[in-house]
Amino acid sequence: MSRCALAAMRINKNNFILLEYEIPEEEGNIKRGFRVLAPVRNKLCEGIVWDVKEEKSTGKKLKSITKVIGDKPFLNEELLDLAEWISKYYLTPVEKVISLIFPHYIRGRWFCHYEVLVTPEELNSSVSFRNDFSDFIEYIKGKKFFAKNTVVKKFGRKSAEEFISHLVSLGYIKEKLIFREEMTFKPHQGAVYAELLLNEDELEHFFVRNKRSKKQIEVLDYLKKAGKPVEIKKLQDDLKVSRRTLKVLEERKAVKLLSELSFLPEYMGQEKIISLSEEQKMSIDAVNEAIEKGIYRSFLLYGVTGSGKTEVYVKAAEKARELGRQSIVIVPEIALTSQIIKHFYRTFKDRVVVLHSKLSDGERQHSWKLIKEGSVDVVIGTRSAIFAPVSKLGLIIIDEEHERSLKEESEPRYHARDAAEKRCFLNKAVLVLGSATPSLESLYRSEKGDIKKLILTKRVGRGTLPAVKVIDMREEFRKGNISILSIPLKAEIKKRLEKGEQIIAFLNRRGYASFIQCRDCGYAFRCRYCDVSLKLHLKKGNLKCHYCGYKVPVPEKCPKCGSLKVRSFGLGTEKVVEVLKNNFPGVRIVRMDSDTTARKDSHRRILEAFAEGKYDILVGTQMIAKGLDYPNVTLVAVIAADMGLNLPDFRAAEHTFQLTAQVAGRAGRGEKGGEVIIQTFNPNEHCIRFLKNYDFNSFYEGELKRRKELGYPPYTSLVRILFSSSDEKSVIQASIQTADEFKYENIPFMGPAPAPLEKVKNNFRWHIIVRITKPDLKEKILKVLGNNHRRIKEQGVNLYADVDPLNMF
Template sequence: MGETVSFAEVIVDLSSRNTDRVFHYAIPPDYRDKIAVGSMVTVPFGNRHLTGYVVGFGIPPGEVRIKEIAGVIDEGPVFTPELLELARWMAENYLCSTAEAFARILSPRLQVKASRRADVLVYPALAGAEMEKALSLLGRSPKQLAVLQKAAGCPGLTKSELAAAAMTSSKTVDALLKKGLLKVSAVMPAYLQDAPGDMIKTGSLTLNQDQEAALREISASLDRGRFDVFLLHGITGSGKTEVYLRAIAAALETGRQAVALVPEISLTPQMVELFRGRFGGQVAVLHSALSGGERYQEWRRVKEGQASVVLGTRSAVFAPCPRPGLFIIDEEHEPSYKQDDHMRYHAREIALKRAQLAGAVVVLGSATPSLESFSRAVSGGPYKLLKLPRRVDERPLPRVRVIDLRQEIREGNRGIFSRPLLYALNGCLERGGQAILFLNRRGYSTVVVCRECGLVLKCPRCDISLTYHLEGRLRCHYCNHLAVLPGLCPGCGSRYIRHFGAGTQKVEEEARKIFPKARIVRMDSDSTAQKGSHQKILDAFRDGLYDILIGTQMIAKGLDLPGVTLVGVINADTALHMPDFRAAERTFQLLTQVAGRAGRGGLPGEVLIQTYSPEHYSISAAAAHDYEGFYRSEMAVRRVLGYPPFSHLARLLFTHEDEEEVRKGAEKSKELLDRLVSGRNCRVEILGPAPAPLSKIKGHFRWQLVLKGRRRENIKEIIREGLAELERDRRFKVAVNVDINPQGMF
């Protein structure tokens, strides 16, 4: 390495914006052949040694005192030039430090601090005459000689196994690795290895005309090797997965790799089976339910080119593919693609940026696309719309009935189950069918609804449902509007106005009382806490061991359960009246997705939706399987209120152990941002401050501000300047978290 590259440009692993820049470090002579752009190193910083990321080489300013790199964590690059550019874009787009972006991108690598902690296998790096020469040169190092001889005779041992076999320590193995006489390679995790006859090879299905047309468009873009985005709008059961699999095969034929994302871990086992049946050992799996070692092994297989197909949840979008050619996001509308803590990135945005940098193709698939995506596809925007309007084999969509719970109450039924749903469940069980009972209980507090007329109390300014708190007050968590819980309904004068809510455990308890002979299983975050429990429940249900599956949104999407002929939605209003401007969209999506679980086998399906708001357009459109009708209605509301896609939002979340401190911090920030907005004369509205809906978590109080504007750049500039000023104020002790285009306000 020449004199001009004797200094490395290093991003140091610090989250402070004040240190988010390149620092120069001298490269010691022993490391000059081991450090490249993308290497992870250890560097002195103040009185500490920190991890650093080498992002280039250059001459430092003459007046700066230069320290030396202290060590090399990874000699080879842990990130590609594309991922380096992505990290810089993330820092700019999500207002985080570049080091924070690297930490998110390299998470599977950083969970295993060095390769010696990972379950990797060791192989000789030399063969033939070169190996003989190396063995002869190690005559004076008997321990190293023994290790190299054992590695040559028994390749593929772990480091600890190799050290034990040679009757020495792992340090001796590390010494040979450093000399380049041994090499390590990640092994496919045991949970993915095939037992004899274990893997069922699946062949391609026959495509219908719509699938063929969609695949033709995607394949043509892959052949051209250019950045393109397709929105695959296919109704439930229309065969989107088969289009994904064919598109992946087309990407592999071009010599590039493919990344496919699913929104829920519960969907991963089913998709793994499909993907492995088509692509075998080329499939790597990345999701948070794996151990750190398992994720690292899969990450290494992708990085080293041993796995050309990546399947996983949100974080798999960062898979270190050498030449990514295709990114698929199944159920692209799902809010789970948004990271909801720390650095709040959106996997869809990351996939789009990676594809743009790599000249790759993005396929966004959904039966209920997000309004933002659909508007970009139908308004002459950057997305190309592909439609799958028919189910595979011309199977009909399920018949949907809307049950008015107000009428049930008037006629004396105040139970969880309406009479039509009880009748339908009885018939389903008598015929030997299977049923799903769905209740979305993501909520943390309840809405206030009149059970006589269906009125929901909303904020007069934000058109967002007011949230009931235990002290009996109603609060808007956007603008902090307060109201008192009325004794009578302001709409009809009824005394049946109450905060409302029931959970899955209550539904299960009632179902067991009413249907004592039915085999019932519940699937929610409580019942699936153990590793592998998702798949055990689904396998048992698919095998006919249960009659009724009760669950939350984890059972609402993507699952193919051919025996299900009846779906019952216990209360559609739980999602509809959440304090979120996306509540109607979420409701339509959930109802459409859960309805799509019915009638996927040979028998027709039926869906019953229980609601106090049967006239709401999100529910009537879902019952009619009418996405475009819902889109028109919801876009009219968004346009009037100035919500996305007609604007951009950002949320600043303030947290502190002292409630008064966090309130004062939020109010001070509001004053600062108001001043910055007026000084720039830009069209940014600041709502709040107000307590966050989850106003206290783990002993920390939470307040928030919401910024709304037409241009995302304006919002980011205001926040960036405001945060810089707050960081300089030593009296400001409140933690601030930035969420650009939040998917929820909780």
Template sequence: PTPCQKEALSVILEALQDQTCNEILLHGITGSGKTEVYLQVIQEVIRQGKTAILLVPEIGLTPQTVRQFKGRFGDSVAVLHSRLSMGERFDQWNKIKDGAIKVVIGARSAVFAPLDNIGIIIIYEEHETSYKSDRTPKYDARTIAAARSRFHNGLVLYGSATPSVENYYRAVTGKIKLVEMLERTNNHPLPEVLTVDMREEMDKGLRNEFSKRLIRELQQNKVAGEQSILFINRRGHSNYVLCRKCGFIATCPYCSISLTWHQNEKRLVCHYCSYATTKPDICPKCKAHALEPHGLGTQKVEQMLPCIEPGFSVIRMDLDTTSGRHGHQKVLDAFRERKHDVMVGTQMIAKGHDFSEVTLVGILNADSLLGSGDYRASERTFQLITQASGRAGRAKKQGRVVLQTYNPDEFSIQAAIRQDYKAFFKQEISLRKRLQLPPYYHFGIIQISGKDRALVEKTTRRIHSEIVAKKEFNTGMFLSEPAPSPVLKMKNRFRWRVVLKHPSIKALVTVLEWVYDAHGSSGKKQYVVSVDINPASMI
């Protein structure tokens, strides 16, 4: 272990031994060797006769993680995730229940694994929003992990190069313990970040999403026999299909969202409800032959690159290419075996993967999340850029990152370029305090959905009036006016909502429980009332 790893291990093992704290945040920069720390901590937990859970945010991380952990702990490792068949899940569950398993690895639902005597629960990439379930039953696996570890007198270890603002705030205010690893293993330098201002590129006549600098760096990597990753946070070919004559945009008949063009399948697809249809030859509105795909997705990048620079072998990693059985593993293995020069992918390629031959990462549309309207937009931008950049130069050679952006001076982008989490946190936490956002305040959402738009609106307004009338609910409570949800229609159901905000989570729970008890089971044929606390996204 490196000195950083030894120091982190010492603090974590001491906490395990003394049971002096229940939660630790391990903030380690990309490439600092957090996985080796996890392995050694679990080894000690097993030596003490206890068990461990390792939660990962993506199924795609599981094959790589399983190989590492089975290499260390053999058949005492079980894997739980949603792509197991019912029979496989049943077999794994029984092995765990019978005590044959010491380590469980899986996505968020693995937090419920029936282990006894849990010594540690490790949350890998704890900042990821996928740990929060937005479907019933709604739960946050991180909260469940903390509760289970307290029950077993164990420890929760949150690990990330880009911790969530809420957890880092808890750490710096002393609510949980903070351990930091701020050096890469073997003193490898962080990748050099080359920023490309796409506004200037457009002024010079650029007509696609590949800057001259990015093409030059990709060419250099191919000549050197090294691999590259291109990151774009949008799957499909084009974001939408537009009529150049009248401005018509193809939208989903069941959701308030434009359809995404998937070139390979020759289909327009809704990424909310999976509705799919063929692209019409003429515009349904003006009958002109002027329908064209616009925007950029992973399919388009995959197809454009060999046209711009012939000779590149490109593989794509997104939800479409990994949906089959062992889909993630097949894509990852093909790239790791150097069958391809370039991997193009969505955010799933930015999470924890370790490719020794990757020395270049290109980030296209780095600022795509900034206009999302969610209060976490800057945080997500910082995290994605930092995590994607961290895939470059993880072995002997220094990595390079080409970051293409239209907002090079935005503070989250500047902090990500320097991989300066503390600078980002300082500015972000100040902004959150001024605007009364988490971690200073908590959000509650009351959402009403149904097929009758007028009834949904009427019900939302009635519930809002009932809350206002309950004077005991209004002390320090911010209550928004009833309004359509940001995506008004989803899966053929209209959605309205009320947003609540309060510094006390208990105060929110009191209101939400009262609303759900009063309305959650009523009128189910006509509308559904759902509630949530601190949702992963406000959109």
């Protein structure tokens, strides 16, 4: 009996389906991970072989695999095992998981071409079809083939399809589908650098011989003073030169233009001789010993901000390279990749690649291929980089392991920390979890002995932990100060500015204000599609929903009563900038949040400009709270520390503590020292009190005690079942029916109840929370969901399970 293959077939851009196929006799060496073409319904599709069986699981006649792409597996066995584990642990179908290890930018693509079957004369005879048909005929006349995409761009989709349809019906052209195994992307044309190629003597000679070429001389002189490659955009902005001037200099071999793919960030930092502390040495020795043994081991590197965790990471990756193994470094924010990459480039040079969503598809494909070929030693990226196709994995580092952004919020809802742990186990590799404020889950596991804890208690160099001052904003209001800046904070900002020092102002909310409301009738502007208020974005002149993107212009009057007394309430980063500018005229301020960093490379540009002293104050959200190391920052202002404390989330205190401690750690990293001012309306809140004295252990002990009493993680696991639909009755009915099934299977649960955000993107939402107190409960949940999924789907209700949820909204 012939063997058969279970393959995950791509039926459109992001959807896969598992189907069984017969393996042709001539493809006897096919195994898991091979890339194939096979029929799905009436068309050929691309897929990945998920499993190979000696016998088919059905009595039906199977279709045969049409083509095997390549002579060896495209994806290795270990990545497939990891995907299978994610599917089982997170109660997610395999079809949803496969895209994690087989991303869109490395897949093939079908191209539609048409073969011209008749002579130009016969084509001319069809011109009578439409007056403007002659242009189309003129274009394809004399061609043997033409691509559909090309004529669609030239004549528009509607006209092109009409012309093609008519010629096909006449038998003049015939459709041909061509599969390209690899997508080709245009070279990235964004950030391009100019590098000086001339030495001192050659420069002098150029200046003498080209006295009239003033712009060219300006460019060369600028590059000489910079001492490193400079972005072309910066050159153009500073010198007002054209791109043509740079092209001429390139032709004259005076400069070299480097694309971002070929530009090596070794220019970003010079070699440094770093003196390691005793605590760093002990941590490095412990990690390196595990790497040398080639065993699975996990470590929690618990070090205060500025304690040199990154140097431990680099040394561990060096040891992995010595043993011929590769490393993956995961950071929670794209903004942090440009910071951490400097440290790794000093050691690994061009054998480091970056992998994250802000890169173009071409850049990600380029990085992915380099990784697969084994041409790199270190992969640095955000959450999805955990699936990089390294073949000799020796080490995974999760920096800021407590960060919520490590958990995917759309299906499949995996956590990068847990996926990293499983991948290290599969590869007998070492896992290092680093943080100044570890998650309670990781701390609890280290106390149990599941993870070995390594501690860094002191800052490296001459940096000291900054003094923390808590300002009670209730007292400020009693004194008549209604500003968002307390009197002590204003005084400290003035003092730092006078000294030429820099300041970071933190507020974890973008926009200008939380909402706007009519003072006469109380009408509040809410999103049409979500159960939330619209946030005011004054700079863009609109009210915007941060969930679905719905926006309306800022109203001049109340739409309900016509009153002109429409006022904004609350605050966001835009308002912080405005207040600072009003209080300190002439101050140079840059804002960093998701509104100002939407464009590619904007994270790096903002941070580099701040590092170079072009701004006095950096205002931002959580993306400025971690990983930034600026010695001239001597003051950190937490504008509203308790903003997240009253959210309906049992992790609210932990999250507030972590975020505030992290942003506080940006101060005092140089010889000048530093100070942190925390403004709050709840100075007696335990997370604020313990933070003031850096009493992290007391906070964690108290929080763990509270979690144990309430039966929350890390003492139990949670699974959240969310139901959503545009029809509220269907959602309620589906959640009640599922709850009845849970009762029948003896599954303990809370709910069903409306989700805290009851309506998002025009969908009503209800949820059920299950505490996993027994090992078999997940299997029971999966059984209930499997049995009811089709019926619930037919009711028009979407259902998903979120295992270990971090977001309960």
